[in-house]
Amino acid sequence: MSILVVQIPPRERLSADDGAAAPRGGGDFAYVLSPDGLAVGSSGRCAAALLPRADTVLAVLADTDCSWLRATLPKAPAAKLRAALLGLLEESLLEEPEVVHLALAPKATPGEPTWIAATHRPWLASQLAVLEGAGLLVERVLPAAWPDATQPHGHFSTVPGDDPQAPLRLTWCDVDGVTALRLQGSLARQLLARWQAGEAPPRWTATPAAAAEAERWLGTPVQLLSDEERMLEAARSLWNLRQFELMPQHRGMLALRDAWRQFRSPPWRPVRWGLVALVAVQVLGMNLNAWQLRSGIEQRRQAMDQVLRSAFPQVRAVLDAPLQMERETQALRTAAGRPGDADFESLLSAAALAWPEGRPPLDGLRYEPGRLTLPATGWSPQEIEQFKAQLRPGGWVVESAEGRLTLRPEGGA
Known part of the structure; x- marks a missing residue:
């Protein structure tokens, strides 16, 4: 079951516009193709029309293209839930409500606090249109980092085009949310001291290009995590930002494909073998039953032939025993005058x-x-x-x- 994870390029912020980047239909997309969602099969960068095909297509947003809000999920009908969320978060949004896209955390429960992801809806819709216009059915849109209550995680990566004096960016995610900042000034150092003082030891990772600089800044070794491996980590999460107005219109097809992929997955192998064995037993049983029926019919036919020969010895060739017996009986009745x-x-x-x-x-x-x-x-x-x-x-x-x-x-x- 191959999986294609596509990295959506970061959104361009334009101060004189409404903040939306124009759809970059001719732009390139970084991607990783995995045969099982665990190992990197191939990767690269190309236009949307040249992206490889796979059983599942996912898209990942950059760290800076998704903001996070914490709120109690209102108890509202599904058709009115988005409007209720906008009314609840209106003062916390950085953009106008009509251009904001919201997505709930997996397994969010009404009446309970939950994390809500926010991004720019027209921009994201335009990027999905570029991919789907190239024939790619994007099933889920994923954040690259999300609030994590299990283990704090800090990831270092390079920022192409930034000031050479501060070429790294740190993305930190923990139970309190997600923070993306440059390693410049005293803010990162202040936050680092607070993060390292936490109860759970943080996990530090870095891309190969940022590893040496990150270790010097952090003063401790970091685990190498390439962009491709990080994209696959996002693909294994339960997040899906395709909600509300960005929900796929082909949900029935997606559900069918998900069910088929799940059926083909290794955990379902015993079920598949069981179904094959059941079909084989059914076919064998039907053939055995048909053989028994044919044998029974042949025995009855031979018994009728024997009855005809014993009752009417003058009949030499038996072609249709019931019909011949009826004719012979009729002949005897006629001869007897009955x-x-x-x-x-x-x-x-x-x-x-x-x-x-x-x-x-x-x-x-x-x-x-x-x-x-x-x-x-x-x-x-x-x-x-x-x-x-x-x-x-x-x-x-x-x-x-x-x-x-x-x-x-x-x-x-």
Whole structure:
């Protein structure tokens, strides 16, 4: 299950504009392609149209493109939750509410304090449009750093284009939020003293280009963490900034793809093997059942053939035992002078037994092999129903149409 994580370039801040950067459709995106979300497979930088394809596509924001607010999640319907959040955080926002995009922390509970991520909505929407215009279905948008209550984390990285005297930037995240600042002046030193005095020992990481400078400034070794590895760390988080108005319109497809990817994941391998075994057992069972049915049918056919040969030794070739037995029985009955159910005498006798009282004798009738047609002109519906009801228990079928009654044995044509 391959995963493509795309780094969205930092937003350009323009003092004379509304703060939105123009969509950079021709700009390059840094990316990392991983076969499993853990190891780096390949990485690089290219235009959106040239990005590799993968089963899952995620996007990561820069540290400075996401601000963090702490508030109690209001108890509001889903359709009105964003408006309730804007009203609650209006005084804390750095930009106009109509251009701010908000996203809740994973597993946020109404009525409980939670972290809320804020970013510039038109800019983020334009970047997602560039990626999706290149055929990439971005399922989640992730922050590069987020408030972490488990272990404080400080990450050093270079800031291209900054003052050469202060080329590093430190991103600090802990239970109190996320702070991104340059290593210049006394503020970083003051905060460092407070961070190191905390109860939990912090985790210090740095990109390879910033590691030496970071260790000199910090006075302690740091763990190397490349930009690609940091992007994969963000991909393993539960965060998703595609909420509210930026929620994907193809949620059903995403849910289906998520379910399919989960089914293909290693933890589901026993389930897959179990389903394969179940299908194999079902196929084997159906074939065995079909073989048993064919064997039973063949045994019954042989038994009927044996009955035919024993009852009528003169029959040499058995082609259709039931039909041949019926013909031979009919021939014996005819030879003995006994009428069959479909003969004229049997049909006429049955009709006479059920004939309504007060009805005059018949003016005429018509006989066909197995069928006797009687005129019923002037019969009332009650008489017709009584006639049918008296003959039905004896295995006779009576059909009425156009003033005629047709009598035949049940099962006859």
